[in-house]
Amino acid sequence: MSVQPAPSTATAAAHEVALRISDVGMRFGGLWALSEVSFDVERGSVVGLIGPNGSGKTTLMNVISGVYKPTTGEVTYAGKRIADVPAHDVCHLGIARTFQIVKPFASLSVRENVAVGAMYGRYGGKRSTRASFERAQELLEIVGLARIADRAASELTIPDRKRLEVAKALALDPDVLLLDEVMAGLNATEVDEALELLRDVNKRGVTLIVVEHLMKAIVSISTTIVVLAEGKKIAQGAPSTVLASPQVIEAYLGSRWVKRQEQLKEIEAQRAEAVRIQPPEATA
């Protein structure tokens, strides 16, 4: 009997697919909010999901987190099909999300809001009330809400509500965290703090899928960017390459802008050509 060599965990972890979106389509009445969207999310990576308004980013978040059941296609998490798993069971698997339109439990305190997540989230009600409140306290310190932990959630400002939303999602002890515009409405300093927090969370081994309109933020944090436009995936890759892609620019700035740029480039090229063919008179 030979001793099997242990598989190299380092390389396995680097390429392990955590979440696979394959051919996902979502139809609302006559409108396909998503169609044929496929991509893989590697464990430990940060995937930035961008696209113009109405491109289907939030719909995709809802499909992954089990709020919507996709019309076509499949979502697999760690090799398990999860498209049919209801929202309240998805978090037991280790997938957590925040809502773009924040949904705090208004009459509960900030601390209680987070503690509810810790109670029911990953461990499905097996964690004690006391342990849940301890976990909530830790998370409130991490996101910077500890000093207002006993206020009613309804009293919070928008940036603090966003923080609460992140703390609630973290209370589920997720392996994959879906963040839907958690930086919208924050000022420059607050965005930097938020990025710092997300990097820290990612370093602890949590895979992030980040929806954000703030390009600077998304470029600085993402390892991969996926671009949606009108429900279709139009680009995927490293941030710098994706943002330079003409399709992406077209989706954001319109076809006329792209055409104008092309015309300008052409004129530029013609000029250069003219200069090359007709060298300056000086040589004559």
Add this chain to the structure above:
Amino acid sequence: MSTASTGAALRRIGLGGITGNRTALFISLGLMALLLLVPMVLPGYQTLFRTILIFVALSYGWNMIGGYTGYVSFGNMVFFGLGSYCAALLSAQHVDNVVADVALAMVVNAAFAALIGLPVLRLKGHYFGIATLGTALAVTDIVGNLDFFGGTGGLKVTQVDEAHFSIYYYAAWLVAAGAIAITFLVARSKLGYAFVAIRENEDAAAVLGISATKYKIIAWAISAAIAGAAGAVYARGNGFIDPSIAFAEDFNVYPIVMTLLGGTGTVAGPFVGALILSGVNELLGHTFLKLHSLFFGAVIVLVVLLLPRGLVWLIGLRGGMRTWLKSLEIYKA
């Protein structure tokens, strides 16, 4: 640190955590203890106070589904009615034990609530309210038309002799005290947080791992069991049951108004509301025969306008008049 923070969360400003205001709770428990003395001190008022205790229990029953999970039920009289029929049917089988009545009523009602809850609790808001009302009316008619339940003629419930009659008072007291205890335990547990999370936002609750259907059914089953227990004790104390008594509209509407007045989603609220309104109702009922229903109407309107969070909230209020005015919808408009 840990226990301190848990405690702080429960003592939160104004709202006092999901158990509600502590002062109000202590006052309620004190008054509840005093009520135990009624058969000895005020034997002539036993029937009155027994009815009050039954309304206390019914209010707690409604508070569990309407106050904690926020699903406003207009059909809780069904559980009261079925509970009282449990006692009557046991009596017909010559089983005359109030403990058996209560136990059977609780089991039957919890099972019935879970069964009809599966379809009905999928509805939200007004639709849920209408569905519960419809269920209540349907069950009333079914019971009234089946010989097994004695039809509209009703059923006699065997009672103990006059000398031991106060056991029904103590039974009612125990049911009310049990309802308070259950509410307190639920509000302090993970179950209570699940109920409140569902009330505040069902989608957000689901994403945090709370199965809304499961916990709504649990809440409704508890609610039904409490109402059923109240019904069983009422039937024994009354000695006779027919559909118009068991499914009387009073047992449906009064507990809702009482809980609203005291404070929905709190542990003390239903007791405070039930005590005050039963008392006033009794006084008015003696003086003006039919005018007391007008009074109830006025209370509903005033509470909704001026005290949307109930009296218990007012006791714990900090910041006085200003905070109170700020909390009012009519003031905002």
